[in-house]
Amino acid sequence: MSAPTPETATDSDSARASLEALRTEIAKAVVGQDPAVTGLVVALLCRGHVLLEGVPGVAKTLLVRSLAAALELDTKRVQFTPDLMPSDVTGSLVYDTRTAEFSFQPGPVFTNLLLADEINRTPPKTQSSLLEAMEERQVTVDGTPRALPEPFLVAATQNPVEYEGTYPLPEAQLDRFLLKLTVPLPSRTDEIQVLTRHAEGFDPRDLKAAGVRPVAGPAELEAARAAVAKVAVSPEIAGYVVDICRATRESPSLTLGVSPRGATALLSTARAWAWLTGRDYVTPDDVKALALPTLRHRIHLRPEAEMEGVTGDSVINSILAHVPVPR
Numbered sequence: 001m002s003a004p005t006p007e008t009a010t011d012s013d014s015a016r017a018s019l020e021a022l023r024t025e026i027a028k029a030v031v032g033q034d035p036a037v038t039g040l041v042v043a044l045l046c047r048g049h050v051l052l053e054g055v056p057g058v059a060k061t062l063l064v065r066s067l068a069a070a071l072e073l074d075t076k077r078v079q080f081t082p083d084l085m086p087s088d089v090t091g092s093l094v095y096d097t098r099t100a101e102f103s104f105q106p107g108p109v110f111t112n113l114l115l116a117d118e119i120n121r122t123p124p125k126t127q128s129s130l131l132e133a134m135e136e137r138q139v140t141v142d143g144t145p146r147a148l149p150e151p152f153l154v155a156a157t158q159n160p161v162e163y164e165g166t167y168p169l170p171e172a173q174l175d176r177f178l179l180k181l182t183v184p185l186p187s188r189t190d191e192i193q194v195l196t197r198h199a200e201g202f203d204p205r206d207l208k209a210a211g212v213r214p215v216a217g218p219a220e221l222e223a224a225r226a227a228v229a230k231v232a233v234s235p236e237i238a239g240y241v242v243d244i245c246r247a248t249r250e251s252p253s254l255t256l257g258v259s260p261r262g263a264t265a266l267l268s269t270a271r272a273w274a275w276l277t278g279r280d281y282v283t284p285d286d287v288k289a290l291a292l293p294t295l296r297h298r299i300h301l302r303p304e305a306e307m308e309g310v311t312g313d314s315v316i317n318s319i320l321a322h323v324p325v326p327r
Contacts, residue, residue, distance in 0.1 A: 012227035018216035025070035028211045030063050032190040039181040045228050045272040048178025049154040058183045060157040062204050064115045069207045072214035073112035080122040086129030090139045109133050116156035134176045180297035231271040232281040236326035241267050247319045253310050256300040266294045284325045
């Protein structure tokens with residue numbers, strides 16, 4: 001592997017510094033939640049999509065809006081409801097009486113960062129309307145494909161599935177999300193800070209007043225993606241990723257293990273994490289760091305295991321503890 005030129009190395013370092021500055025900007029609006037911020041950045045680097053799960057009121061929507069503001073990306077929000085139609089997301093043909101012709105009216109999916117709020121409150125038919133957009137980065141209406149802007153990321157929020165009025169996401173759609181990030185309730189200290197900010201006049205609808213400013217944009221993102229693509233992966237690391245994913249398929253606690261697409265996703269996120277931490281090669285620790293968010297939504301527990309209190313995360317952690325680590 002040839003050494004990077006000084007100019008390339010400078011571009012890479014500059015892009016990394018810009019993306020690291022995102023944490024500071026987002027922290028002006030969102031208290032804590034560093035793992036979720038990192039996950040969103042990793043997804044952008046890998047051209048993937050993110051599912052954010054947490055109870056209502058833990059700033060999932062504010063987190064995505066703050067990210068868009070700090071990256072100066074166009075963003076749109078769709079509130080998913082039981083009566084939402086697929087065309088409300090993708091767009092539709094509208095008859096123009098002046099020209100006596102049909103013209104395409106783009107839906108909110110035509111943006112850089114689509115916030116799909118409470119995606120599991122809408123029926124599967126509407127949920128699946130995002131599948132083509134997420135996988136092919138295009139929308140087909142009346143047989144005509146229409147490309148989506150670049151960059152394009154779907155950040156979908158969902159309430160835990162046991163909450164009233166929720167529909168479980170289809171397996172095919174879950175597999176299209178690169179990461180599933182859990183957004184926990186804040187600690188006591190963080191919650192006090194949230195209340196203090198609101199008492200001082202913080203308005204979550206006015207991010208400019210909160211001081212959130214753009215620190216990176218599409219150019220830095222493209223430079224970062226180019227740098228991530230050059231991160232080296234040894235045969236031993238590739239084998240380690242495969243062994244982890246194959247172990248999920250053999251676990252007695254699971255009815256469905258990780259597919260080869262999931263293995264590819266884990267390798268991609270590990271490369272992005274390696275680059276973000278300043279290395280041009282992947283280590284086993286990089287794989288371990290991204291295993292839970294990359295794999296937790298790609299496995300399915302057996303009912304009897306679920307009744308015994310086994311969780312998907314505990315299965316993955318057990319596998320990570322038992323699969324031999326390459327040296």
